[in-house]
Structures are given as structure tokens and as C-alpha cells.
Amino acid sequence: MIRIRNYRNFKIVRLLLVFTIALVITGLITTTYWGANGVPITSYKTSWIGNTFGGGAKWVQNQVLDMYVATDGTVYTNSFWDESGREAGVYKNGDVIAKAEDLHGWERTGGFAVTADKKHLYVGMEQRYIATDKPADYPPENTTWYCVRRYELSGKIAPFPGGKGVGQNMLIVSDKHRVTGLATIGSELYVAIRDSNIVRVYNTNTLQEVRKFSVPNPTKIAVDKQGKLWIIQKPKDGNAAKIGHYSPKGDRLPQTISNVPKANAIAVDNQNRLLIADNGKNQQIVIYSLKNQPTQVGSFGVKGGIYAGVPGEVGNLKFYGLTGVGVDGSGNIYVNSSGFNEGVGTQEMMTGTDIRKFSPSGAMQWRVLGLPFVDNADVDPKTDGIQVYTIHDRYMMDYSKPVGKQWTYKGYTLNPFKYPEDIRLRNAHGSVFFRRIQGKPFMYFTDMFGSFLHIYRFNPATDGEIAIPSTMLVNTSDKEEKVQADSFPPNQPQIGDWIWRDRNGNGAFDRGEYEASGRDYPYIGGWWVDSKGDVWKTVRTADGIRHFPLQGIDAKGNPIYSYSSMKKIATPKIFNDIRRIEYIPETDTMYLSGFTAEHPALQDDGKAFGSEIARYDNWSKGNRKERFRITVPFSPKANPEVLTASMSITGNYIFTITSKTPEVSVYNAKTGAFVTKFKPGAEVANESGWIDIPYGIRAFRRANGEYLVFAEEVAKAKIIMYRLPK
Template identity: 35%
Template structure:
């Protein structure tokens, strides 16, 4: 989950409750509404009808009639536990997000209840009510019981300490299994239920616990090493994954309903990483394999032993054939498997698997249904989180769009929401395990794509503008995969888990041998004498130079040094230019340079328009265009007072900026885009989210959350990061 300021946190909480519709904002000054069509990328639903696909799915439970109940630790707008059927989102449970609550990695259902694994905290001691929240310094892990007919309704099994308090009502239906010090992982690893009994995998305690499904009183328990997912067979026996936390390859164990071990002859294929298990009506086992196979494996019992009897999915999943190309049966990071009474199989994925803390919610959730013959029935996708979009700079692909770790293709002849197609997943953890997407905690990153020396490169800034990742492409050998090529590190903390990274941060890495791995001899430390970490502005210009706006330290320019023998862009501390903070600024937060006209657009704060505590990702309050930037005596052409209403509800500030064609585009923190003429500085008007997305946007919570592209017919596509509901907004505007 992104780290937020108090104002961001309160706004996101309001957004999670559906309270932010930017059309309701009352600007401090009159504005001209620009006529634009709103669409989006990356989610099956745009929120026009109030629905969206959650950004992560780590567990599923399937009802006999094909309803799929999901769970995950986090969805930005509170849909951690949701319900889907026939390719539609039916609703979500709520009460799993904010005010101390979080989702989890397990869910089970019977004919009456949904049992949802959740976590409960106290917001660093700010939430105080005995029996409702844990004491300061403690955290709870347990199970929330909901009515299956309406999971928003708690199914209490103990008195509420205060019937007037909705949080106390939630607590009346919460079974606490583990109370641990804050920061300790003691989550529930698996759940399974029938009409009388609930089985819970208490992974941290190395046991299966058995509860009465009505009274929620514990009836029994038995020891299992690090138990995870659980499945109940038609004969009442219990299948359990064991060794799910520390073992490289979890095992499958079989027990009677009372916990006696049943010795089965069941051997998983080599390299299998079992992450979930289900049993169909015929007693056939379905095992979700998140290893290199990326398949669902079927096992059937013959002559007293279980043998593999089939599989669902292409072997290798999305990484087979053209690596990164999505499609039916091309799974990517399996997290869950289930089956309904008709034999339809349901598979959830999130791009990585059920246990990967740094990025689990950043690689994209999918939920799919397959008929018994393997044909896909339906799919829903929630592919983007803390992500932006940038048009492909390859002139042969004008309808291709990059995000932080995906590629989409557009067909603008189609209606909003149907005008995009998921075309490529860029991160290949099997071939390039050193990819910093898997070793930094700032999600894949915000994209800038450039065409240099006839080749396409992707530059990704993180949501705190700390570092810059650089990727190259080799479609002939790597399909859609973005190959790690370069990296400019900021502070030590953000890059501490990058393989072989030298201590202290502030280094440059380049893949000099072309293998995509971070070898120890490929790092160059900053020996310039001045620390270069810090600052909010990254920009890569069309000539390949990298610009870094560093608050009070000025503007730094890494000059593009061509391509090395392996096709990597070359940047070096020895080829770095520093520019002082230009007048009238006291701090610079963005610096956007156009080499074709030698023009620089700088934003930040001045003595007359100072910064305000708590507003730290914004571009600032003032924009100045400078001509003849490289002359040594840049000439200010105009100054713009940017929208700044910090006491607005929601606040009105500009958090992202880009320049394209004839215009400067700036986005407010809740998705509204201001457009200025880049020659005169005159504001033309504002574009706000349309009915296609419910006239709503979540918080733009990143410093590089807007881009624009002018098409050959004069239309502009404007892309805006949208935290709340798993997508990127796309505005279509023709002046």
C-alpha cells in the first residue's frame, strides 16, 4: 500500500467510501470546461456503474452455482473481499480496509456464511476501544464471518460492545486467532468450510484449527508444518498444503476430518510450487502450480494412488511462446483455484503469486472461468495500480501504450472501456529474476518511453521519485519482456534489496554484459562529491537526456552517451551538468526540457508562493517557461500561478505535469486536467472525469502521473494515474 500523508490517507479513505466525485469540486475561480471523452485502461469495469475489478486477488472460494468469493490483503478502494459471477462484479464485503482493518490471504464459504481472513490493527494506537481494536503495539489476525447472501452484513456470534458503533458490529463477527506484536506476520494461511465446520490454517502456530461454523467455538486442532490452503473432499476428508512459508516446494497432505494423517501416494512433478488446492465433485484434485509450469494440475485416484490426469493452461503460462503475451490459458502468477458443481474451473492470478510483499498489488489481478473442455468462459481484470501510461514512441505502433509493466493496444473506434486490449506483460521473473520490479517496494513504476538510435527504451520512476529504472527490448528473443538495462539509484533504503547493490545508494548500474542481471562489477558509485539522491522531478527528453529536479539543489542533467555494445543507454556521473535553481524559484520540483526548441518548463515554489508542510509530491505553485535554456542566460517567457487551494475539499493542487504538442497539461490530485497554451501560458480550460468512470477519480498519488500524446489527426490522448480503482484514465481531447 502506498505510504501517504495524512491528507492523502483521509482522501483515499473518502475515495474508498465512494465520496470523491471530482465533478462536485467547487474551484476557487471560474473555469472553462473542455469537451473531452473519458475512457480508461487496465480494468474490466470503469466505475461508471459503480463496479471495478480489485487490484489483487490472493485467494478464492467458489460456490456450486459459480459465484466466486475473493480475498486479498489490499485493494485501494476497499474491495479486498469481493464477489464475481459470469464476468461481473456483484459487490464487495467492506470492513476490510482502513480504520485498522485489512484483508487477508484466505476465504471459505458454506451455504450460509462467507469466512474471510482479515487483519485488525489500531493505526499506531490511535484507535482505542477494548474488544474492537487491539491494544497499542498489538495486531490481530483472524476471521470475519459474513452472510453469504450479502457479505457486507456481519454474521455476529458474540455480543457487540456497542451496537451503535459499526466497528463494534464488525468485531461481533470477528474471531481472533492470533494476537501478536505489530509488524509480526501471523496471518491465516487457508480456510475451508462445510455447513457445520470451519477449518483454519494457523500458519504461524503450525496447526489446523477446527471450529463450529455456528458458535465459532474451537472444537479441535492438529499439528501441520506451516499449513496453507485447505480443501474439503466430498468424502469429508481434508487436503492441506504444508511448508508454505519457508519451504521452497510446499507439500500436499491428506487428513481425516478429525485430523488423522492419511498416507497417500501423490507425487508432484519436479519444480511444482503448489499455492492452492481444490477438490471437484468426483474427488479429483486441482492444484494451482505457480512454478515454471504456470498451470493447474489435475490428479485422479487409480488403483489406490493419485496420478496426474491432466492440466489446464499452457505450460510456461504467459512466458511460453511469445514471452509476455497474454491470452486464454496463459496464466501469470497463480494464486487460487476452485471448481463449481458443473465442473467449471476458476483461476486467479496476480502476476507473482500469493506471497510477495513488495509488489503483490502492483502486477495486476485476473480472475478467469474455464469450462470443463478448457474453453474460457469469462475473465475480469484489474491490471494497474500506482501506474501511469505513455504512448509507444515506435512510429510503426501509434496505437500501442506502455504502462509500468504492461503494454496495451488501442482501437479508438470502439466505445470507452472497450477501446483497449491487454497486449504484453513486461516482467519475466523466471528469465530475469534480478529485475528491480521484484526487489524494490515502489511498485513497477511510472513510465516514460523514448525512441533512441532507432530503438525503444522504457524509463520508470517510482512513486516517490527516488530512483529511475531503464529497460530495453529484444522482441525477437524476449517477446514483450522489458529487459533490465540501467538504473540510477537514489537513497539507500529504496534500493537496499537490489541484488549486489553497493551500500549507501547513489549509484548507476548498467547491464554491460547484456544478461539482465545485476552483477557486482556493473555498478558505478557516485564519486562526484555531492550526493545526488533526493528531489521530486524526473524527466527524460526526446534526445535521451535525463533531467533531475532536486528541490533547493538545482537541476541536474545526465547526458545521453549513446548505446553500448549490448544496446544499453549510457549515462555517467562524469557526463553530468548541474544548473542552479533559476530565478524566481526557491525550490524546483519539476524540470521538463524540449531539446527541439531549447525550452525548459520549471515548476516549484518561490518566496512569494512558498511550500506548505504536508504538500511534498506536488509540482509547486508556480510554472515558468524559459527560452534559450542552453545559452547560459535563459529567458523567462511567462509565469503561471498554478491552482493552489490547500484547504479545498478535496484540495486543489497540481501533482503532475507534462508538455506535448502545443500544450502544457497539469493534473490535480483527483484527476482533473488543466490545459495551458505552451506559447502564451494562457489557460484554455479543464478536463474532468466523465460519466464513463462515474465522474470520479481516486488520488493521483505519484509525481509523474500524467502524460499526453498528439495523434496524427490532431486529437490528444491524455493518460492519468488513478489509484483508487485499478486503472489509468484516458481522456480524448481534440482542440
């Protein structure tokens, strides 16, 4: 037995013990929120998925459309858009070290070309009109300035006499067409403008034009050791590219490379070899000797890229969606992959950044990733949270690792060469539900407006990691006119709701694979896929619930849904505008959200979640009397406005998240009682972008009782992951 011999010391120890207990009880040492069934939610941890860095001053931009590598290995990039303003990023030694200032907002964006010399960084960008009290800094109404903007190598603005725009560092090269390529030779800056079929040349000190010359469809430019230009010539209509050879004065030289029709980026190495990023099926860097007639002397990267071997399986030398290549003074090779997306006639919708540095022998030295954008995650329930999917990507989780290090990028699920009609090539933003139906994996994808639900199947034996287009449910368009003949997808019904199923298994939208139902109410509230594979949909009407029971899985592996089996269900009377829906078949419990007479919508926002959540027990037995109602955060007149965006129910809790100041609220799923709320923690610099999608929060309860809560984080190109102990 240990005895305290000094009574005075004993009193001090006792007082300290009482004070400590009081601190614990009041939550000053650790915060404990008592939730459902007396189960405590102790202090949560914030982590993230999909970006090398957690936020604050460091994050990898969400896309790269051009890349230039300096002799010392500094990597300069350009994007059309990055949510937090890193349109033009600067990277070195596996770190993000800077960004070009003031390229975001006020109708400014980045662009498609970047280069640097020993003193300055040059960034292709666009400045559109904006009404302001400083009109000289902006173009006239209905005009866009297509510019090269000059910076110090640190990213600071570098003004020059006669410079336009905010900062007086914009060189206006066109008011009609964007900049598509940049390069420097000595004191001269070369600017390609594809849609004007011209290359303009400027003095880098004064940025005065010194000459111009014609080049058909010029885009990316590289300079060889003799000071000659190699220019990718890529027609706007998507026809085959070729690479032309030009003198600095613009004289057309006889050498041409025409056997890389999908050339997308270009660089010259320290051996005076030309490196061309082939964005076709090979997904390689092809290497040409420039002695006399250019001759291919090698390649870099696995032929077939990410589709070689196990299709979609990530590998150090497997590339996908090549947009950048460069070489430093030591012969190290740098490659960027940005995935595939056709956008709306441009590359502006492309998402993902994957910059890698390799030694001359091909060993990867470092890699930085910024993969998700307007995206959220869901888990494969069979794996207890170990396998996590986003729209394009699969991650493997190791929850024993430090914050931000739990994820490993394992799979890219999109194959544009085998499945060119995959809707994700045209719509890159939204979220997924991942389900196991009859033991088989399926991914359900809906866009940021909830206008469709696209279903993907998996066949690892034939397609590895690739999600195969399988089934699609589409809502009635809000436009009255018939679908145009060239609309996507092909062969679709002219009017109204429809279901497509890939009956022949080729992943294409063929004739005879559609079922039409005629026009339904055009404004959708939400989609849900329950654990049995039934699909639920809400539209904003008195009979606003649509239930599509799963009718089985066909011989090609597609889930079957039909209008003949679809049930229309009346909206419970408390809702005058129903929005989201989640049904749990194991307990026959329905959760609905929407606007009510007591808490009406103050404006017509088609993406809104509503102002209340209601729970219904014994739903399939016809019970429409709510067990409880929850009033969720909803204050559109606040500054900033407070709108709940999404909900997710799992285990003992209902999780909701607000949109503009993303804050998670937690409610008891059995009683509706408020439990707690939390925000992004210090691990992600206490910050998050807006929630832009109707399923911006997704929760999963692991077998050990731990809760994983995923939230869209558009600002810094990642998914936030909250971990709540059981």
C-alpha cells in the same frame, strides 16, 4: 427554392434559430474552449484502460490472493488491500456483483484466505488497534487481531453471539499470526494459521472452537468427496511446498504430493480430482487423481504459462502469477492470475487481477481484469498512440470502439524466472516513460517517490514482450549509514549516487557494472527523459539540475549514461525549491516547476510538485530568463487540500493534475494562459482516487491532432484516459 409562406411561422423559426445560436455561443449545448493558436478544445470524453468496469459500484479489485468457487459458479475472492474497499469481491457470469462490507479503513484489511458454505462467506482479515471511543470494537494497543469475518453470501455482515469487532462478526483466531487457509465441511470451519503450525476447527453456527490439530506450515485447504483435507504446506522461508492429506479430526494420512514445489492454490473438482495451481516455471494447473496414491493425470493451461511461445504475449490459456483455482458443479474451471511481486516479505505488494472461467473442454467463457494500481500509462510514440504501456502491461488501442472498450490486453512485460533481479518484483508502484531512441524502444520506470530511474530494453527475437533490465540511475539515500551487504540490488556501491549498466546483457546486477559518483543531495524533485534519450534530474539545491546526455547504445543494446559526461546546471533564481522538469530538444524549450518566494512551500513534502511552472526558451544557449510563469493550484490549508501533483507538456498545451481531488488544468504552452480544466466524467462515475505518483498525468498528441491524456486512477484499479479533439 423553399419559401416560408406563413410570416408568423417564420418569426418563430427565426427566434428559435437565434436562441440556438446563443446557446451554442454560451456553451450550454456544447462546451468549446479556445486554446493555442485559435485551436478549439471541444468537449472531452472520459474513458479508461485496464479494468473491465469503469467505476461507480462496479470495478474489479486490484489484486486477488485467494479464490473460492461455489457450486453455482459464484466466485468469492480475498485481497489484502483494495483502494476502494473490495478486499473481498463476489463475481458471477463475468460480472462483479458484490463485496464484503466494511473491510477497508479503520485499520481493517482483507487477507489471504476465503471460503463459503451454503449460507455464509468467510473471509480472512486483520484488525489493528485504533484509538476510539468504542475500544471494545478494536484490539488493545500494539495488538492485531487475525480474524475470520463472517458474512451473508450477499456480502452483508453476519454477526454471531460472541463476535468481536465492528459488526460483531469477527472470529479472532490469533493475535500473533495471520489466517492462511479456509475450508468448510458440513457444519465445521477449518482455519489454517501457517506461522503457528496449526489448523483450528470451529462450529459454523456458533463459531465456537471444537478442536485444533498440528500441521507444519499449513496454507490453502481443499476438501475431497470423502470429506478429507488436502492442505498445502508452504514454509515461510520460501522452500518447496508439499501437499499433505488429513482426516477431519486432524489425523495425518499417508498420501503426500511433493512434486509441485510452488503449489499456491488448490481445489477439488466434481470428478474428485485435485487441481493444484503450480506457480513455478510451468505456470499451469496440474490435475491429480485421488484414487489410492495421488497420481498426476493431466494439466490445464499452456506449459510455461505466459512465457510459452512468444514470452509475455497474452493468451487465453497462458497464466502468470497463479493465486486461485476453483471448479463449479458443472466442471467449469476458474483461474486467477495476479502477476509477480515479492513485496516486502509477503504478497501484499502483488498487483493485478485476471479471473477467467473455462468450460470443461478448456474454452474461455468470460474474463474480468483489474490490472493497474498506483500506475500510469505512456504510449510508444512510433505507433501514434496505438501501443500503450504501464509498469507491467502493454495494451493495444482501437479508438473507434466505445468508451472503456478501446483497449485490449496484449502483453505482460515482467519475467521473474529469467530476470529475478528486475526491480519491479520489489517495487510495483510508479510510472513509466516510453521512448524511441535511435529507432529502438526503451521503457523508463521510476517509483512513486522518484528514488530511481530504471531503464528497460526490448529484444522481441529472444524475449518477446518482456522488458529486459538494462540501466539504472539511483539517487543518494537520505540515510547516512552505508548500504548493508544484503541490500538490493546486490553489489551496489556503499554510498551515494550510482549508475548500473547491464554490460554482459544478462539482466542481473553483477560486479563491475556500477559507476559511483559519491554523495549528492538526497531529496530528489523529478526525473525526465527527453525525445533524444537524455536524462534530466532535479534536486532541491541551488545547482539542482542534472543533465545526463545519452552517450550512445552499447553492444548489448543498453543506453549509456555516465557521471563524467553529466552536467550540473544552476537552478533559475525564481525557484527556491525546484521539483519537476521537462525539456523539449526539438525547440530547445525547458519547463520547470517548483516553489518560489512569492508562492513558498508551507510544509516539507518531498513528493510535492510546487506552486509555479516556468518556461524557458533557448535553454541550451544559456537563457535562464523565463518566458512566462504560471501559478498552479496550490492550497494546502484548504479542506480538502489542493496540491498540484504532476505536469505533462505536448503540442500546444501544458496539462497539470491535482492530487486529492484530481482535476486537470490546461494551459497554453506558448503563452502560459489558462485554457480550461476538466474532471473525470460520467463514464467513470465522475470519480477518481488520489494522484500518488509524481508522474500521475501523461499527455500525447496524435498525428490527427487529438490529445490523449492519461491519469493515475488508484481507487478503481485502472488508468483514466481523456480524449480531447484537436
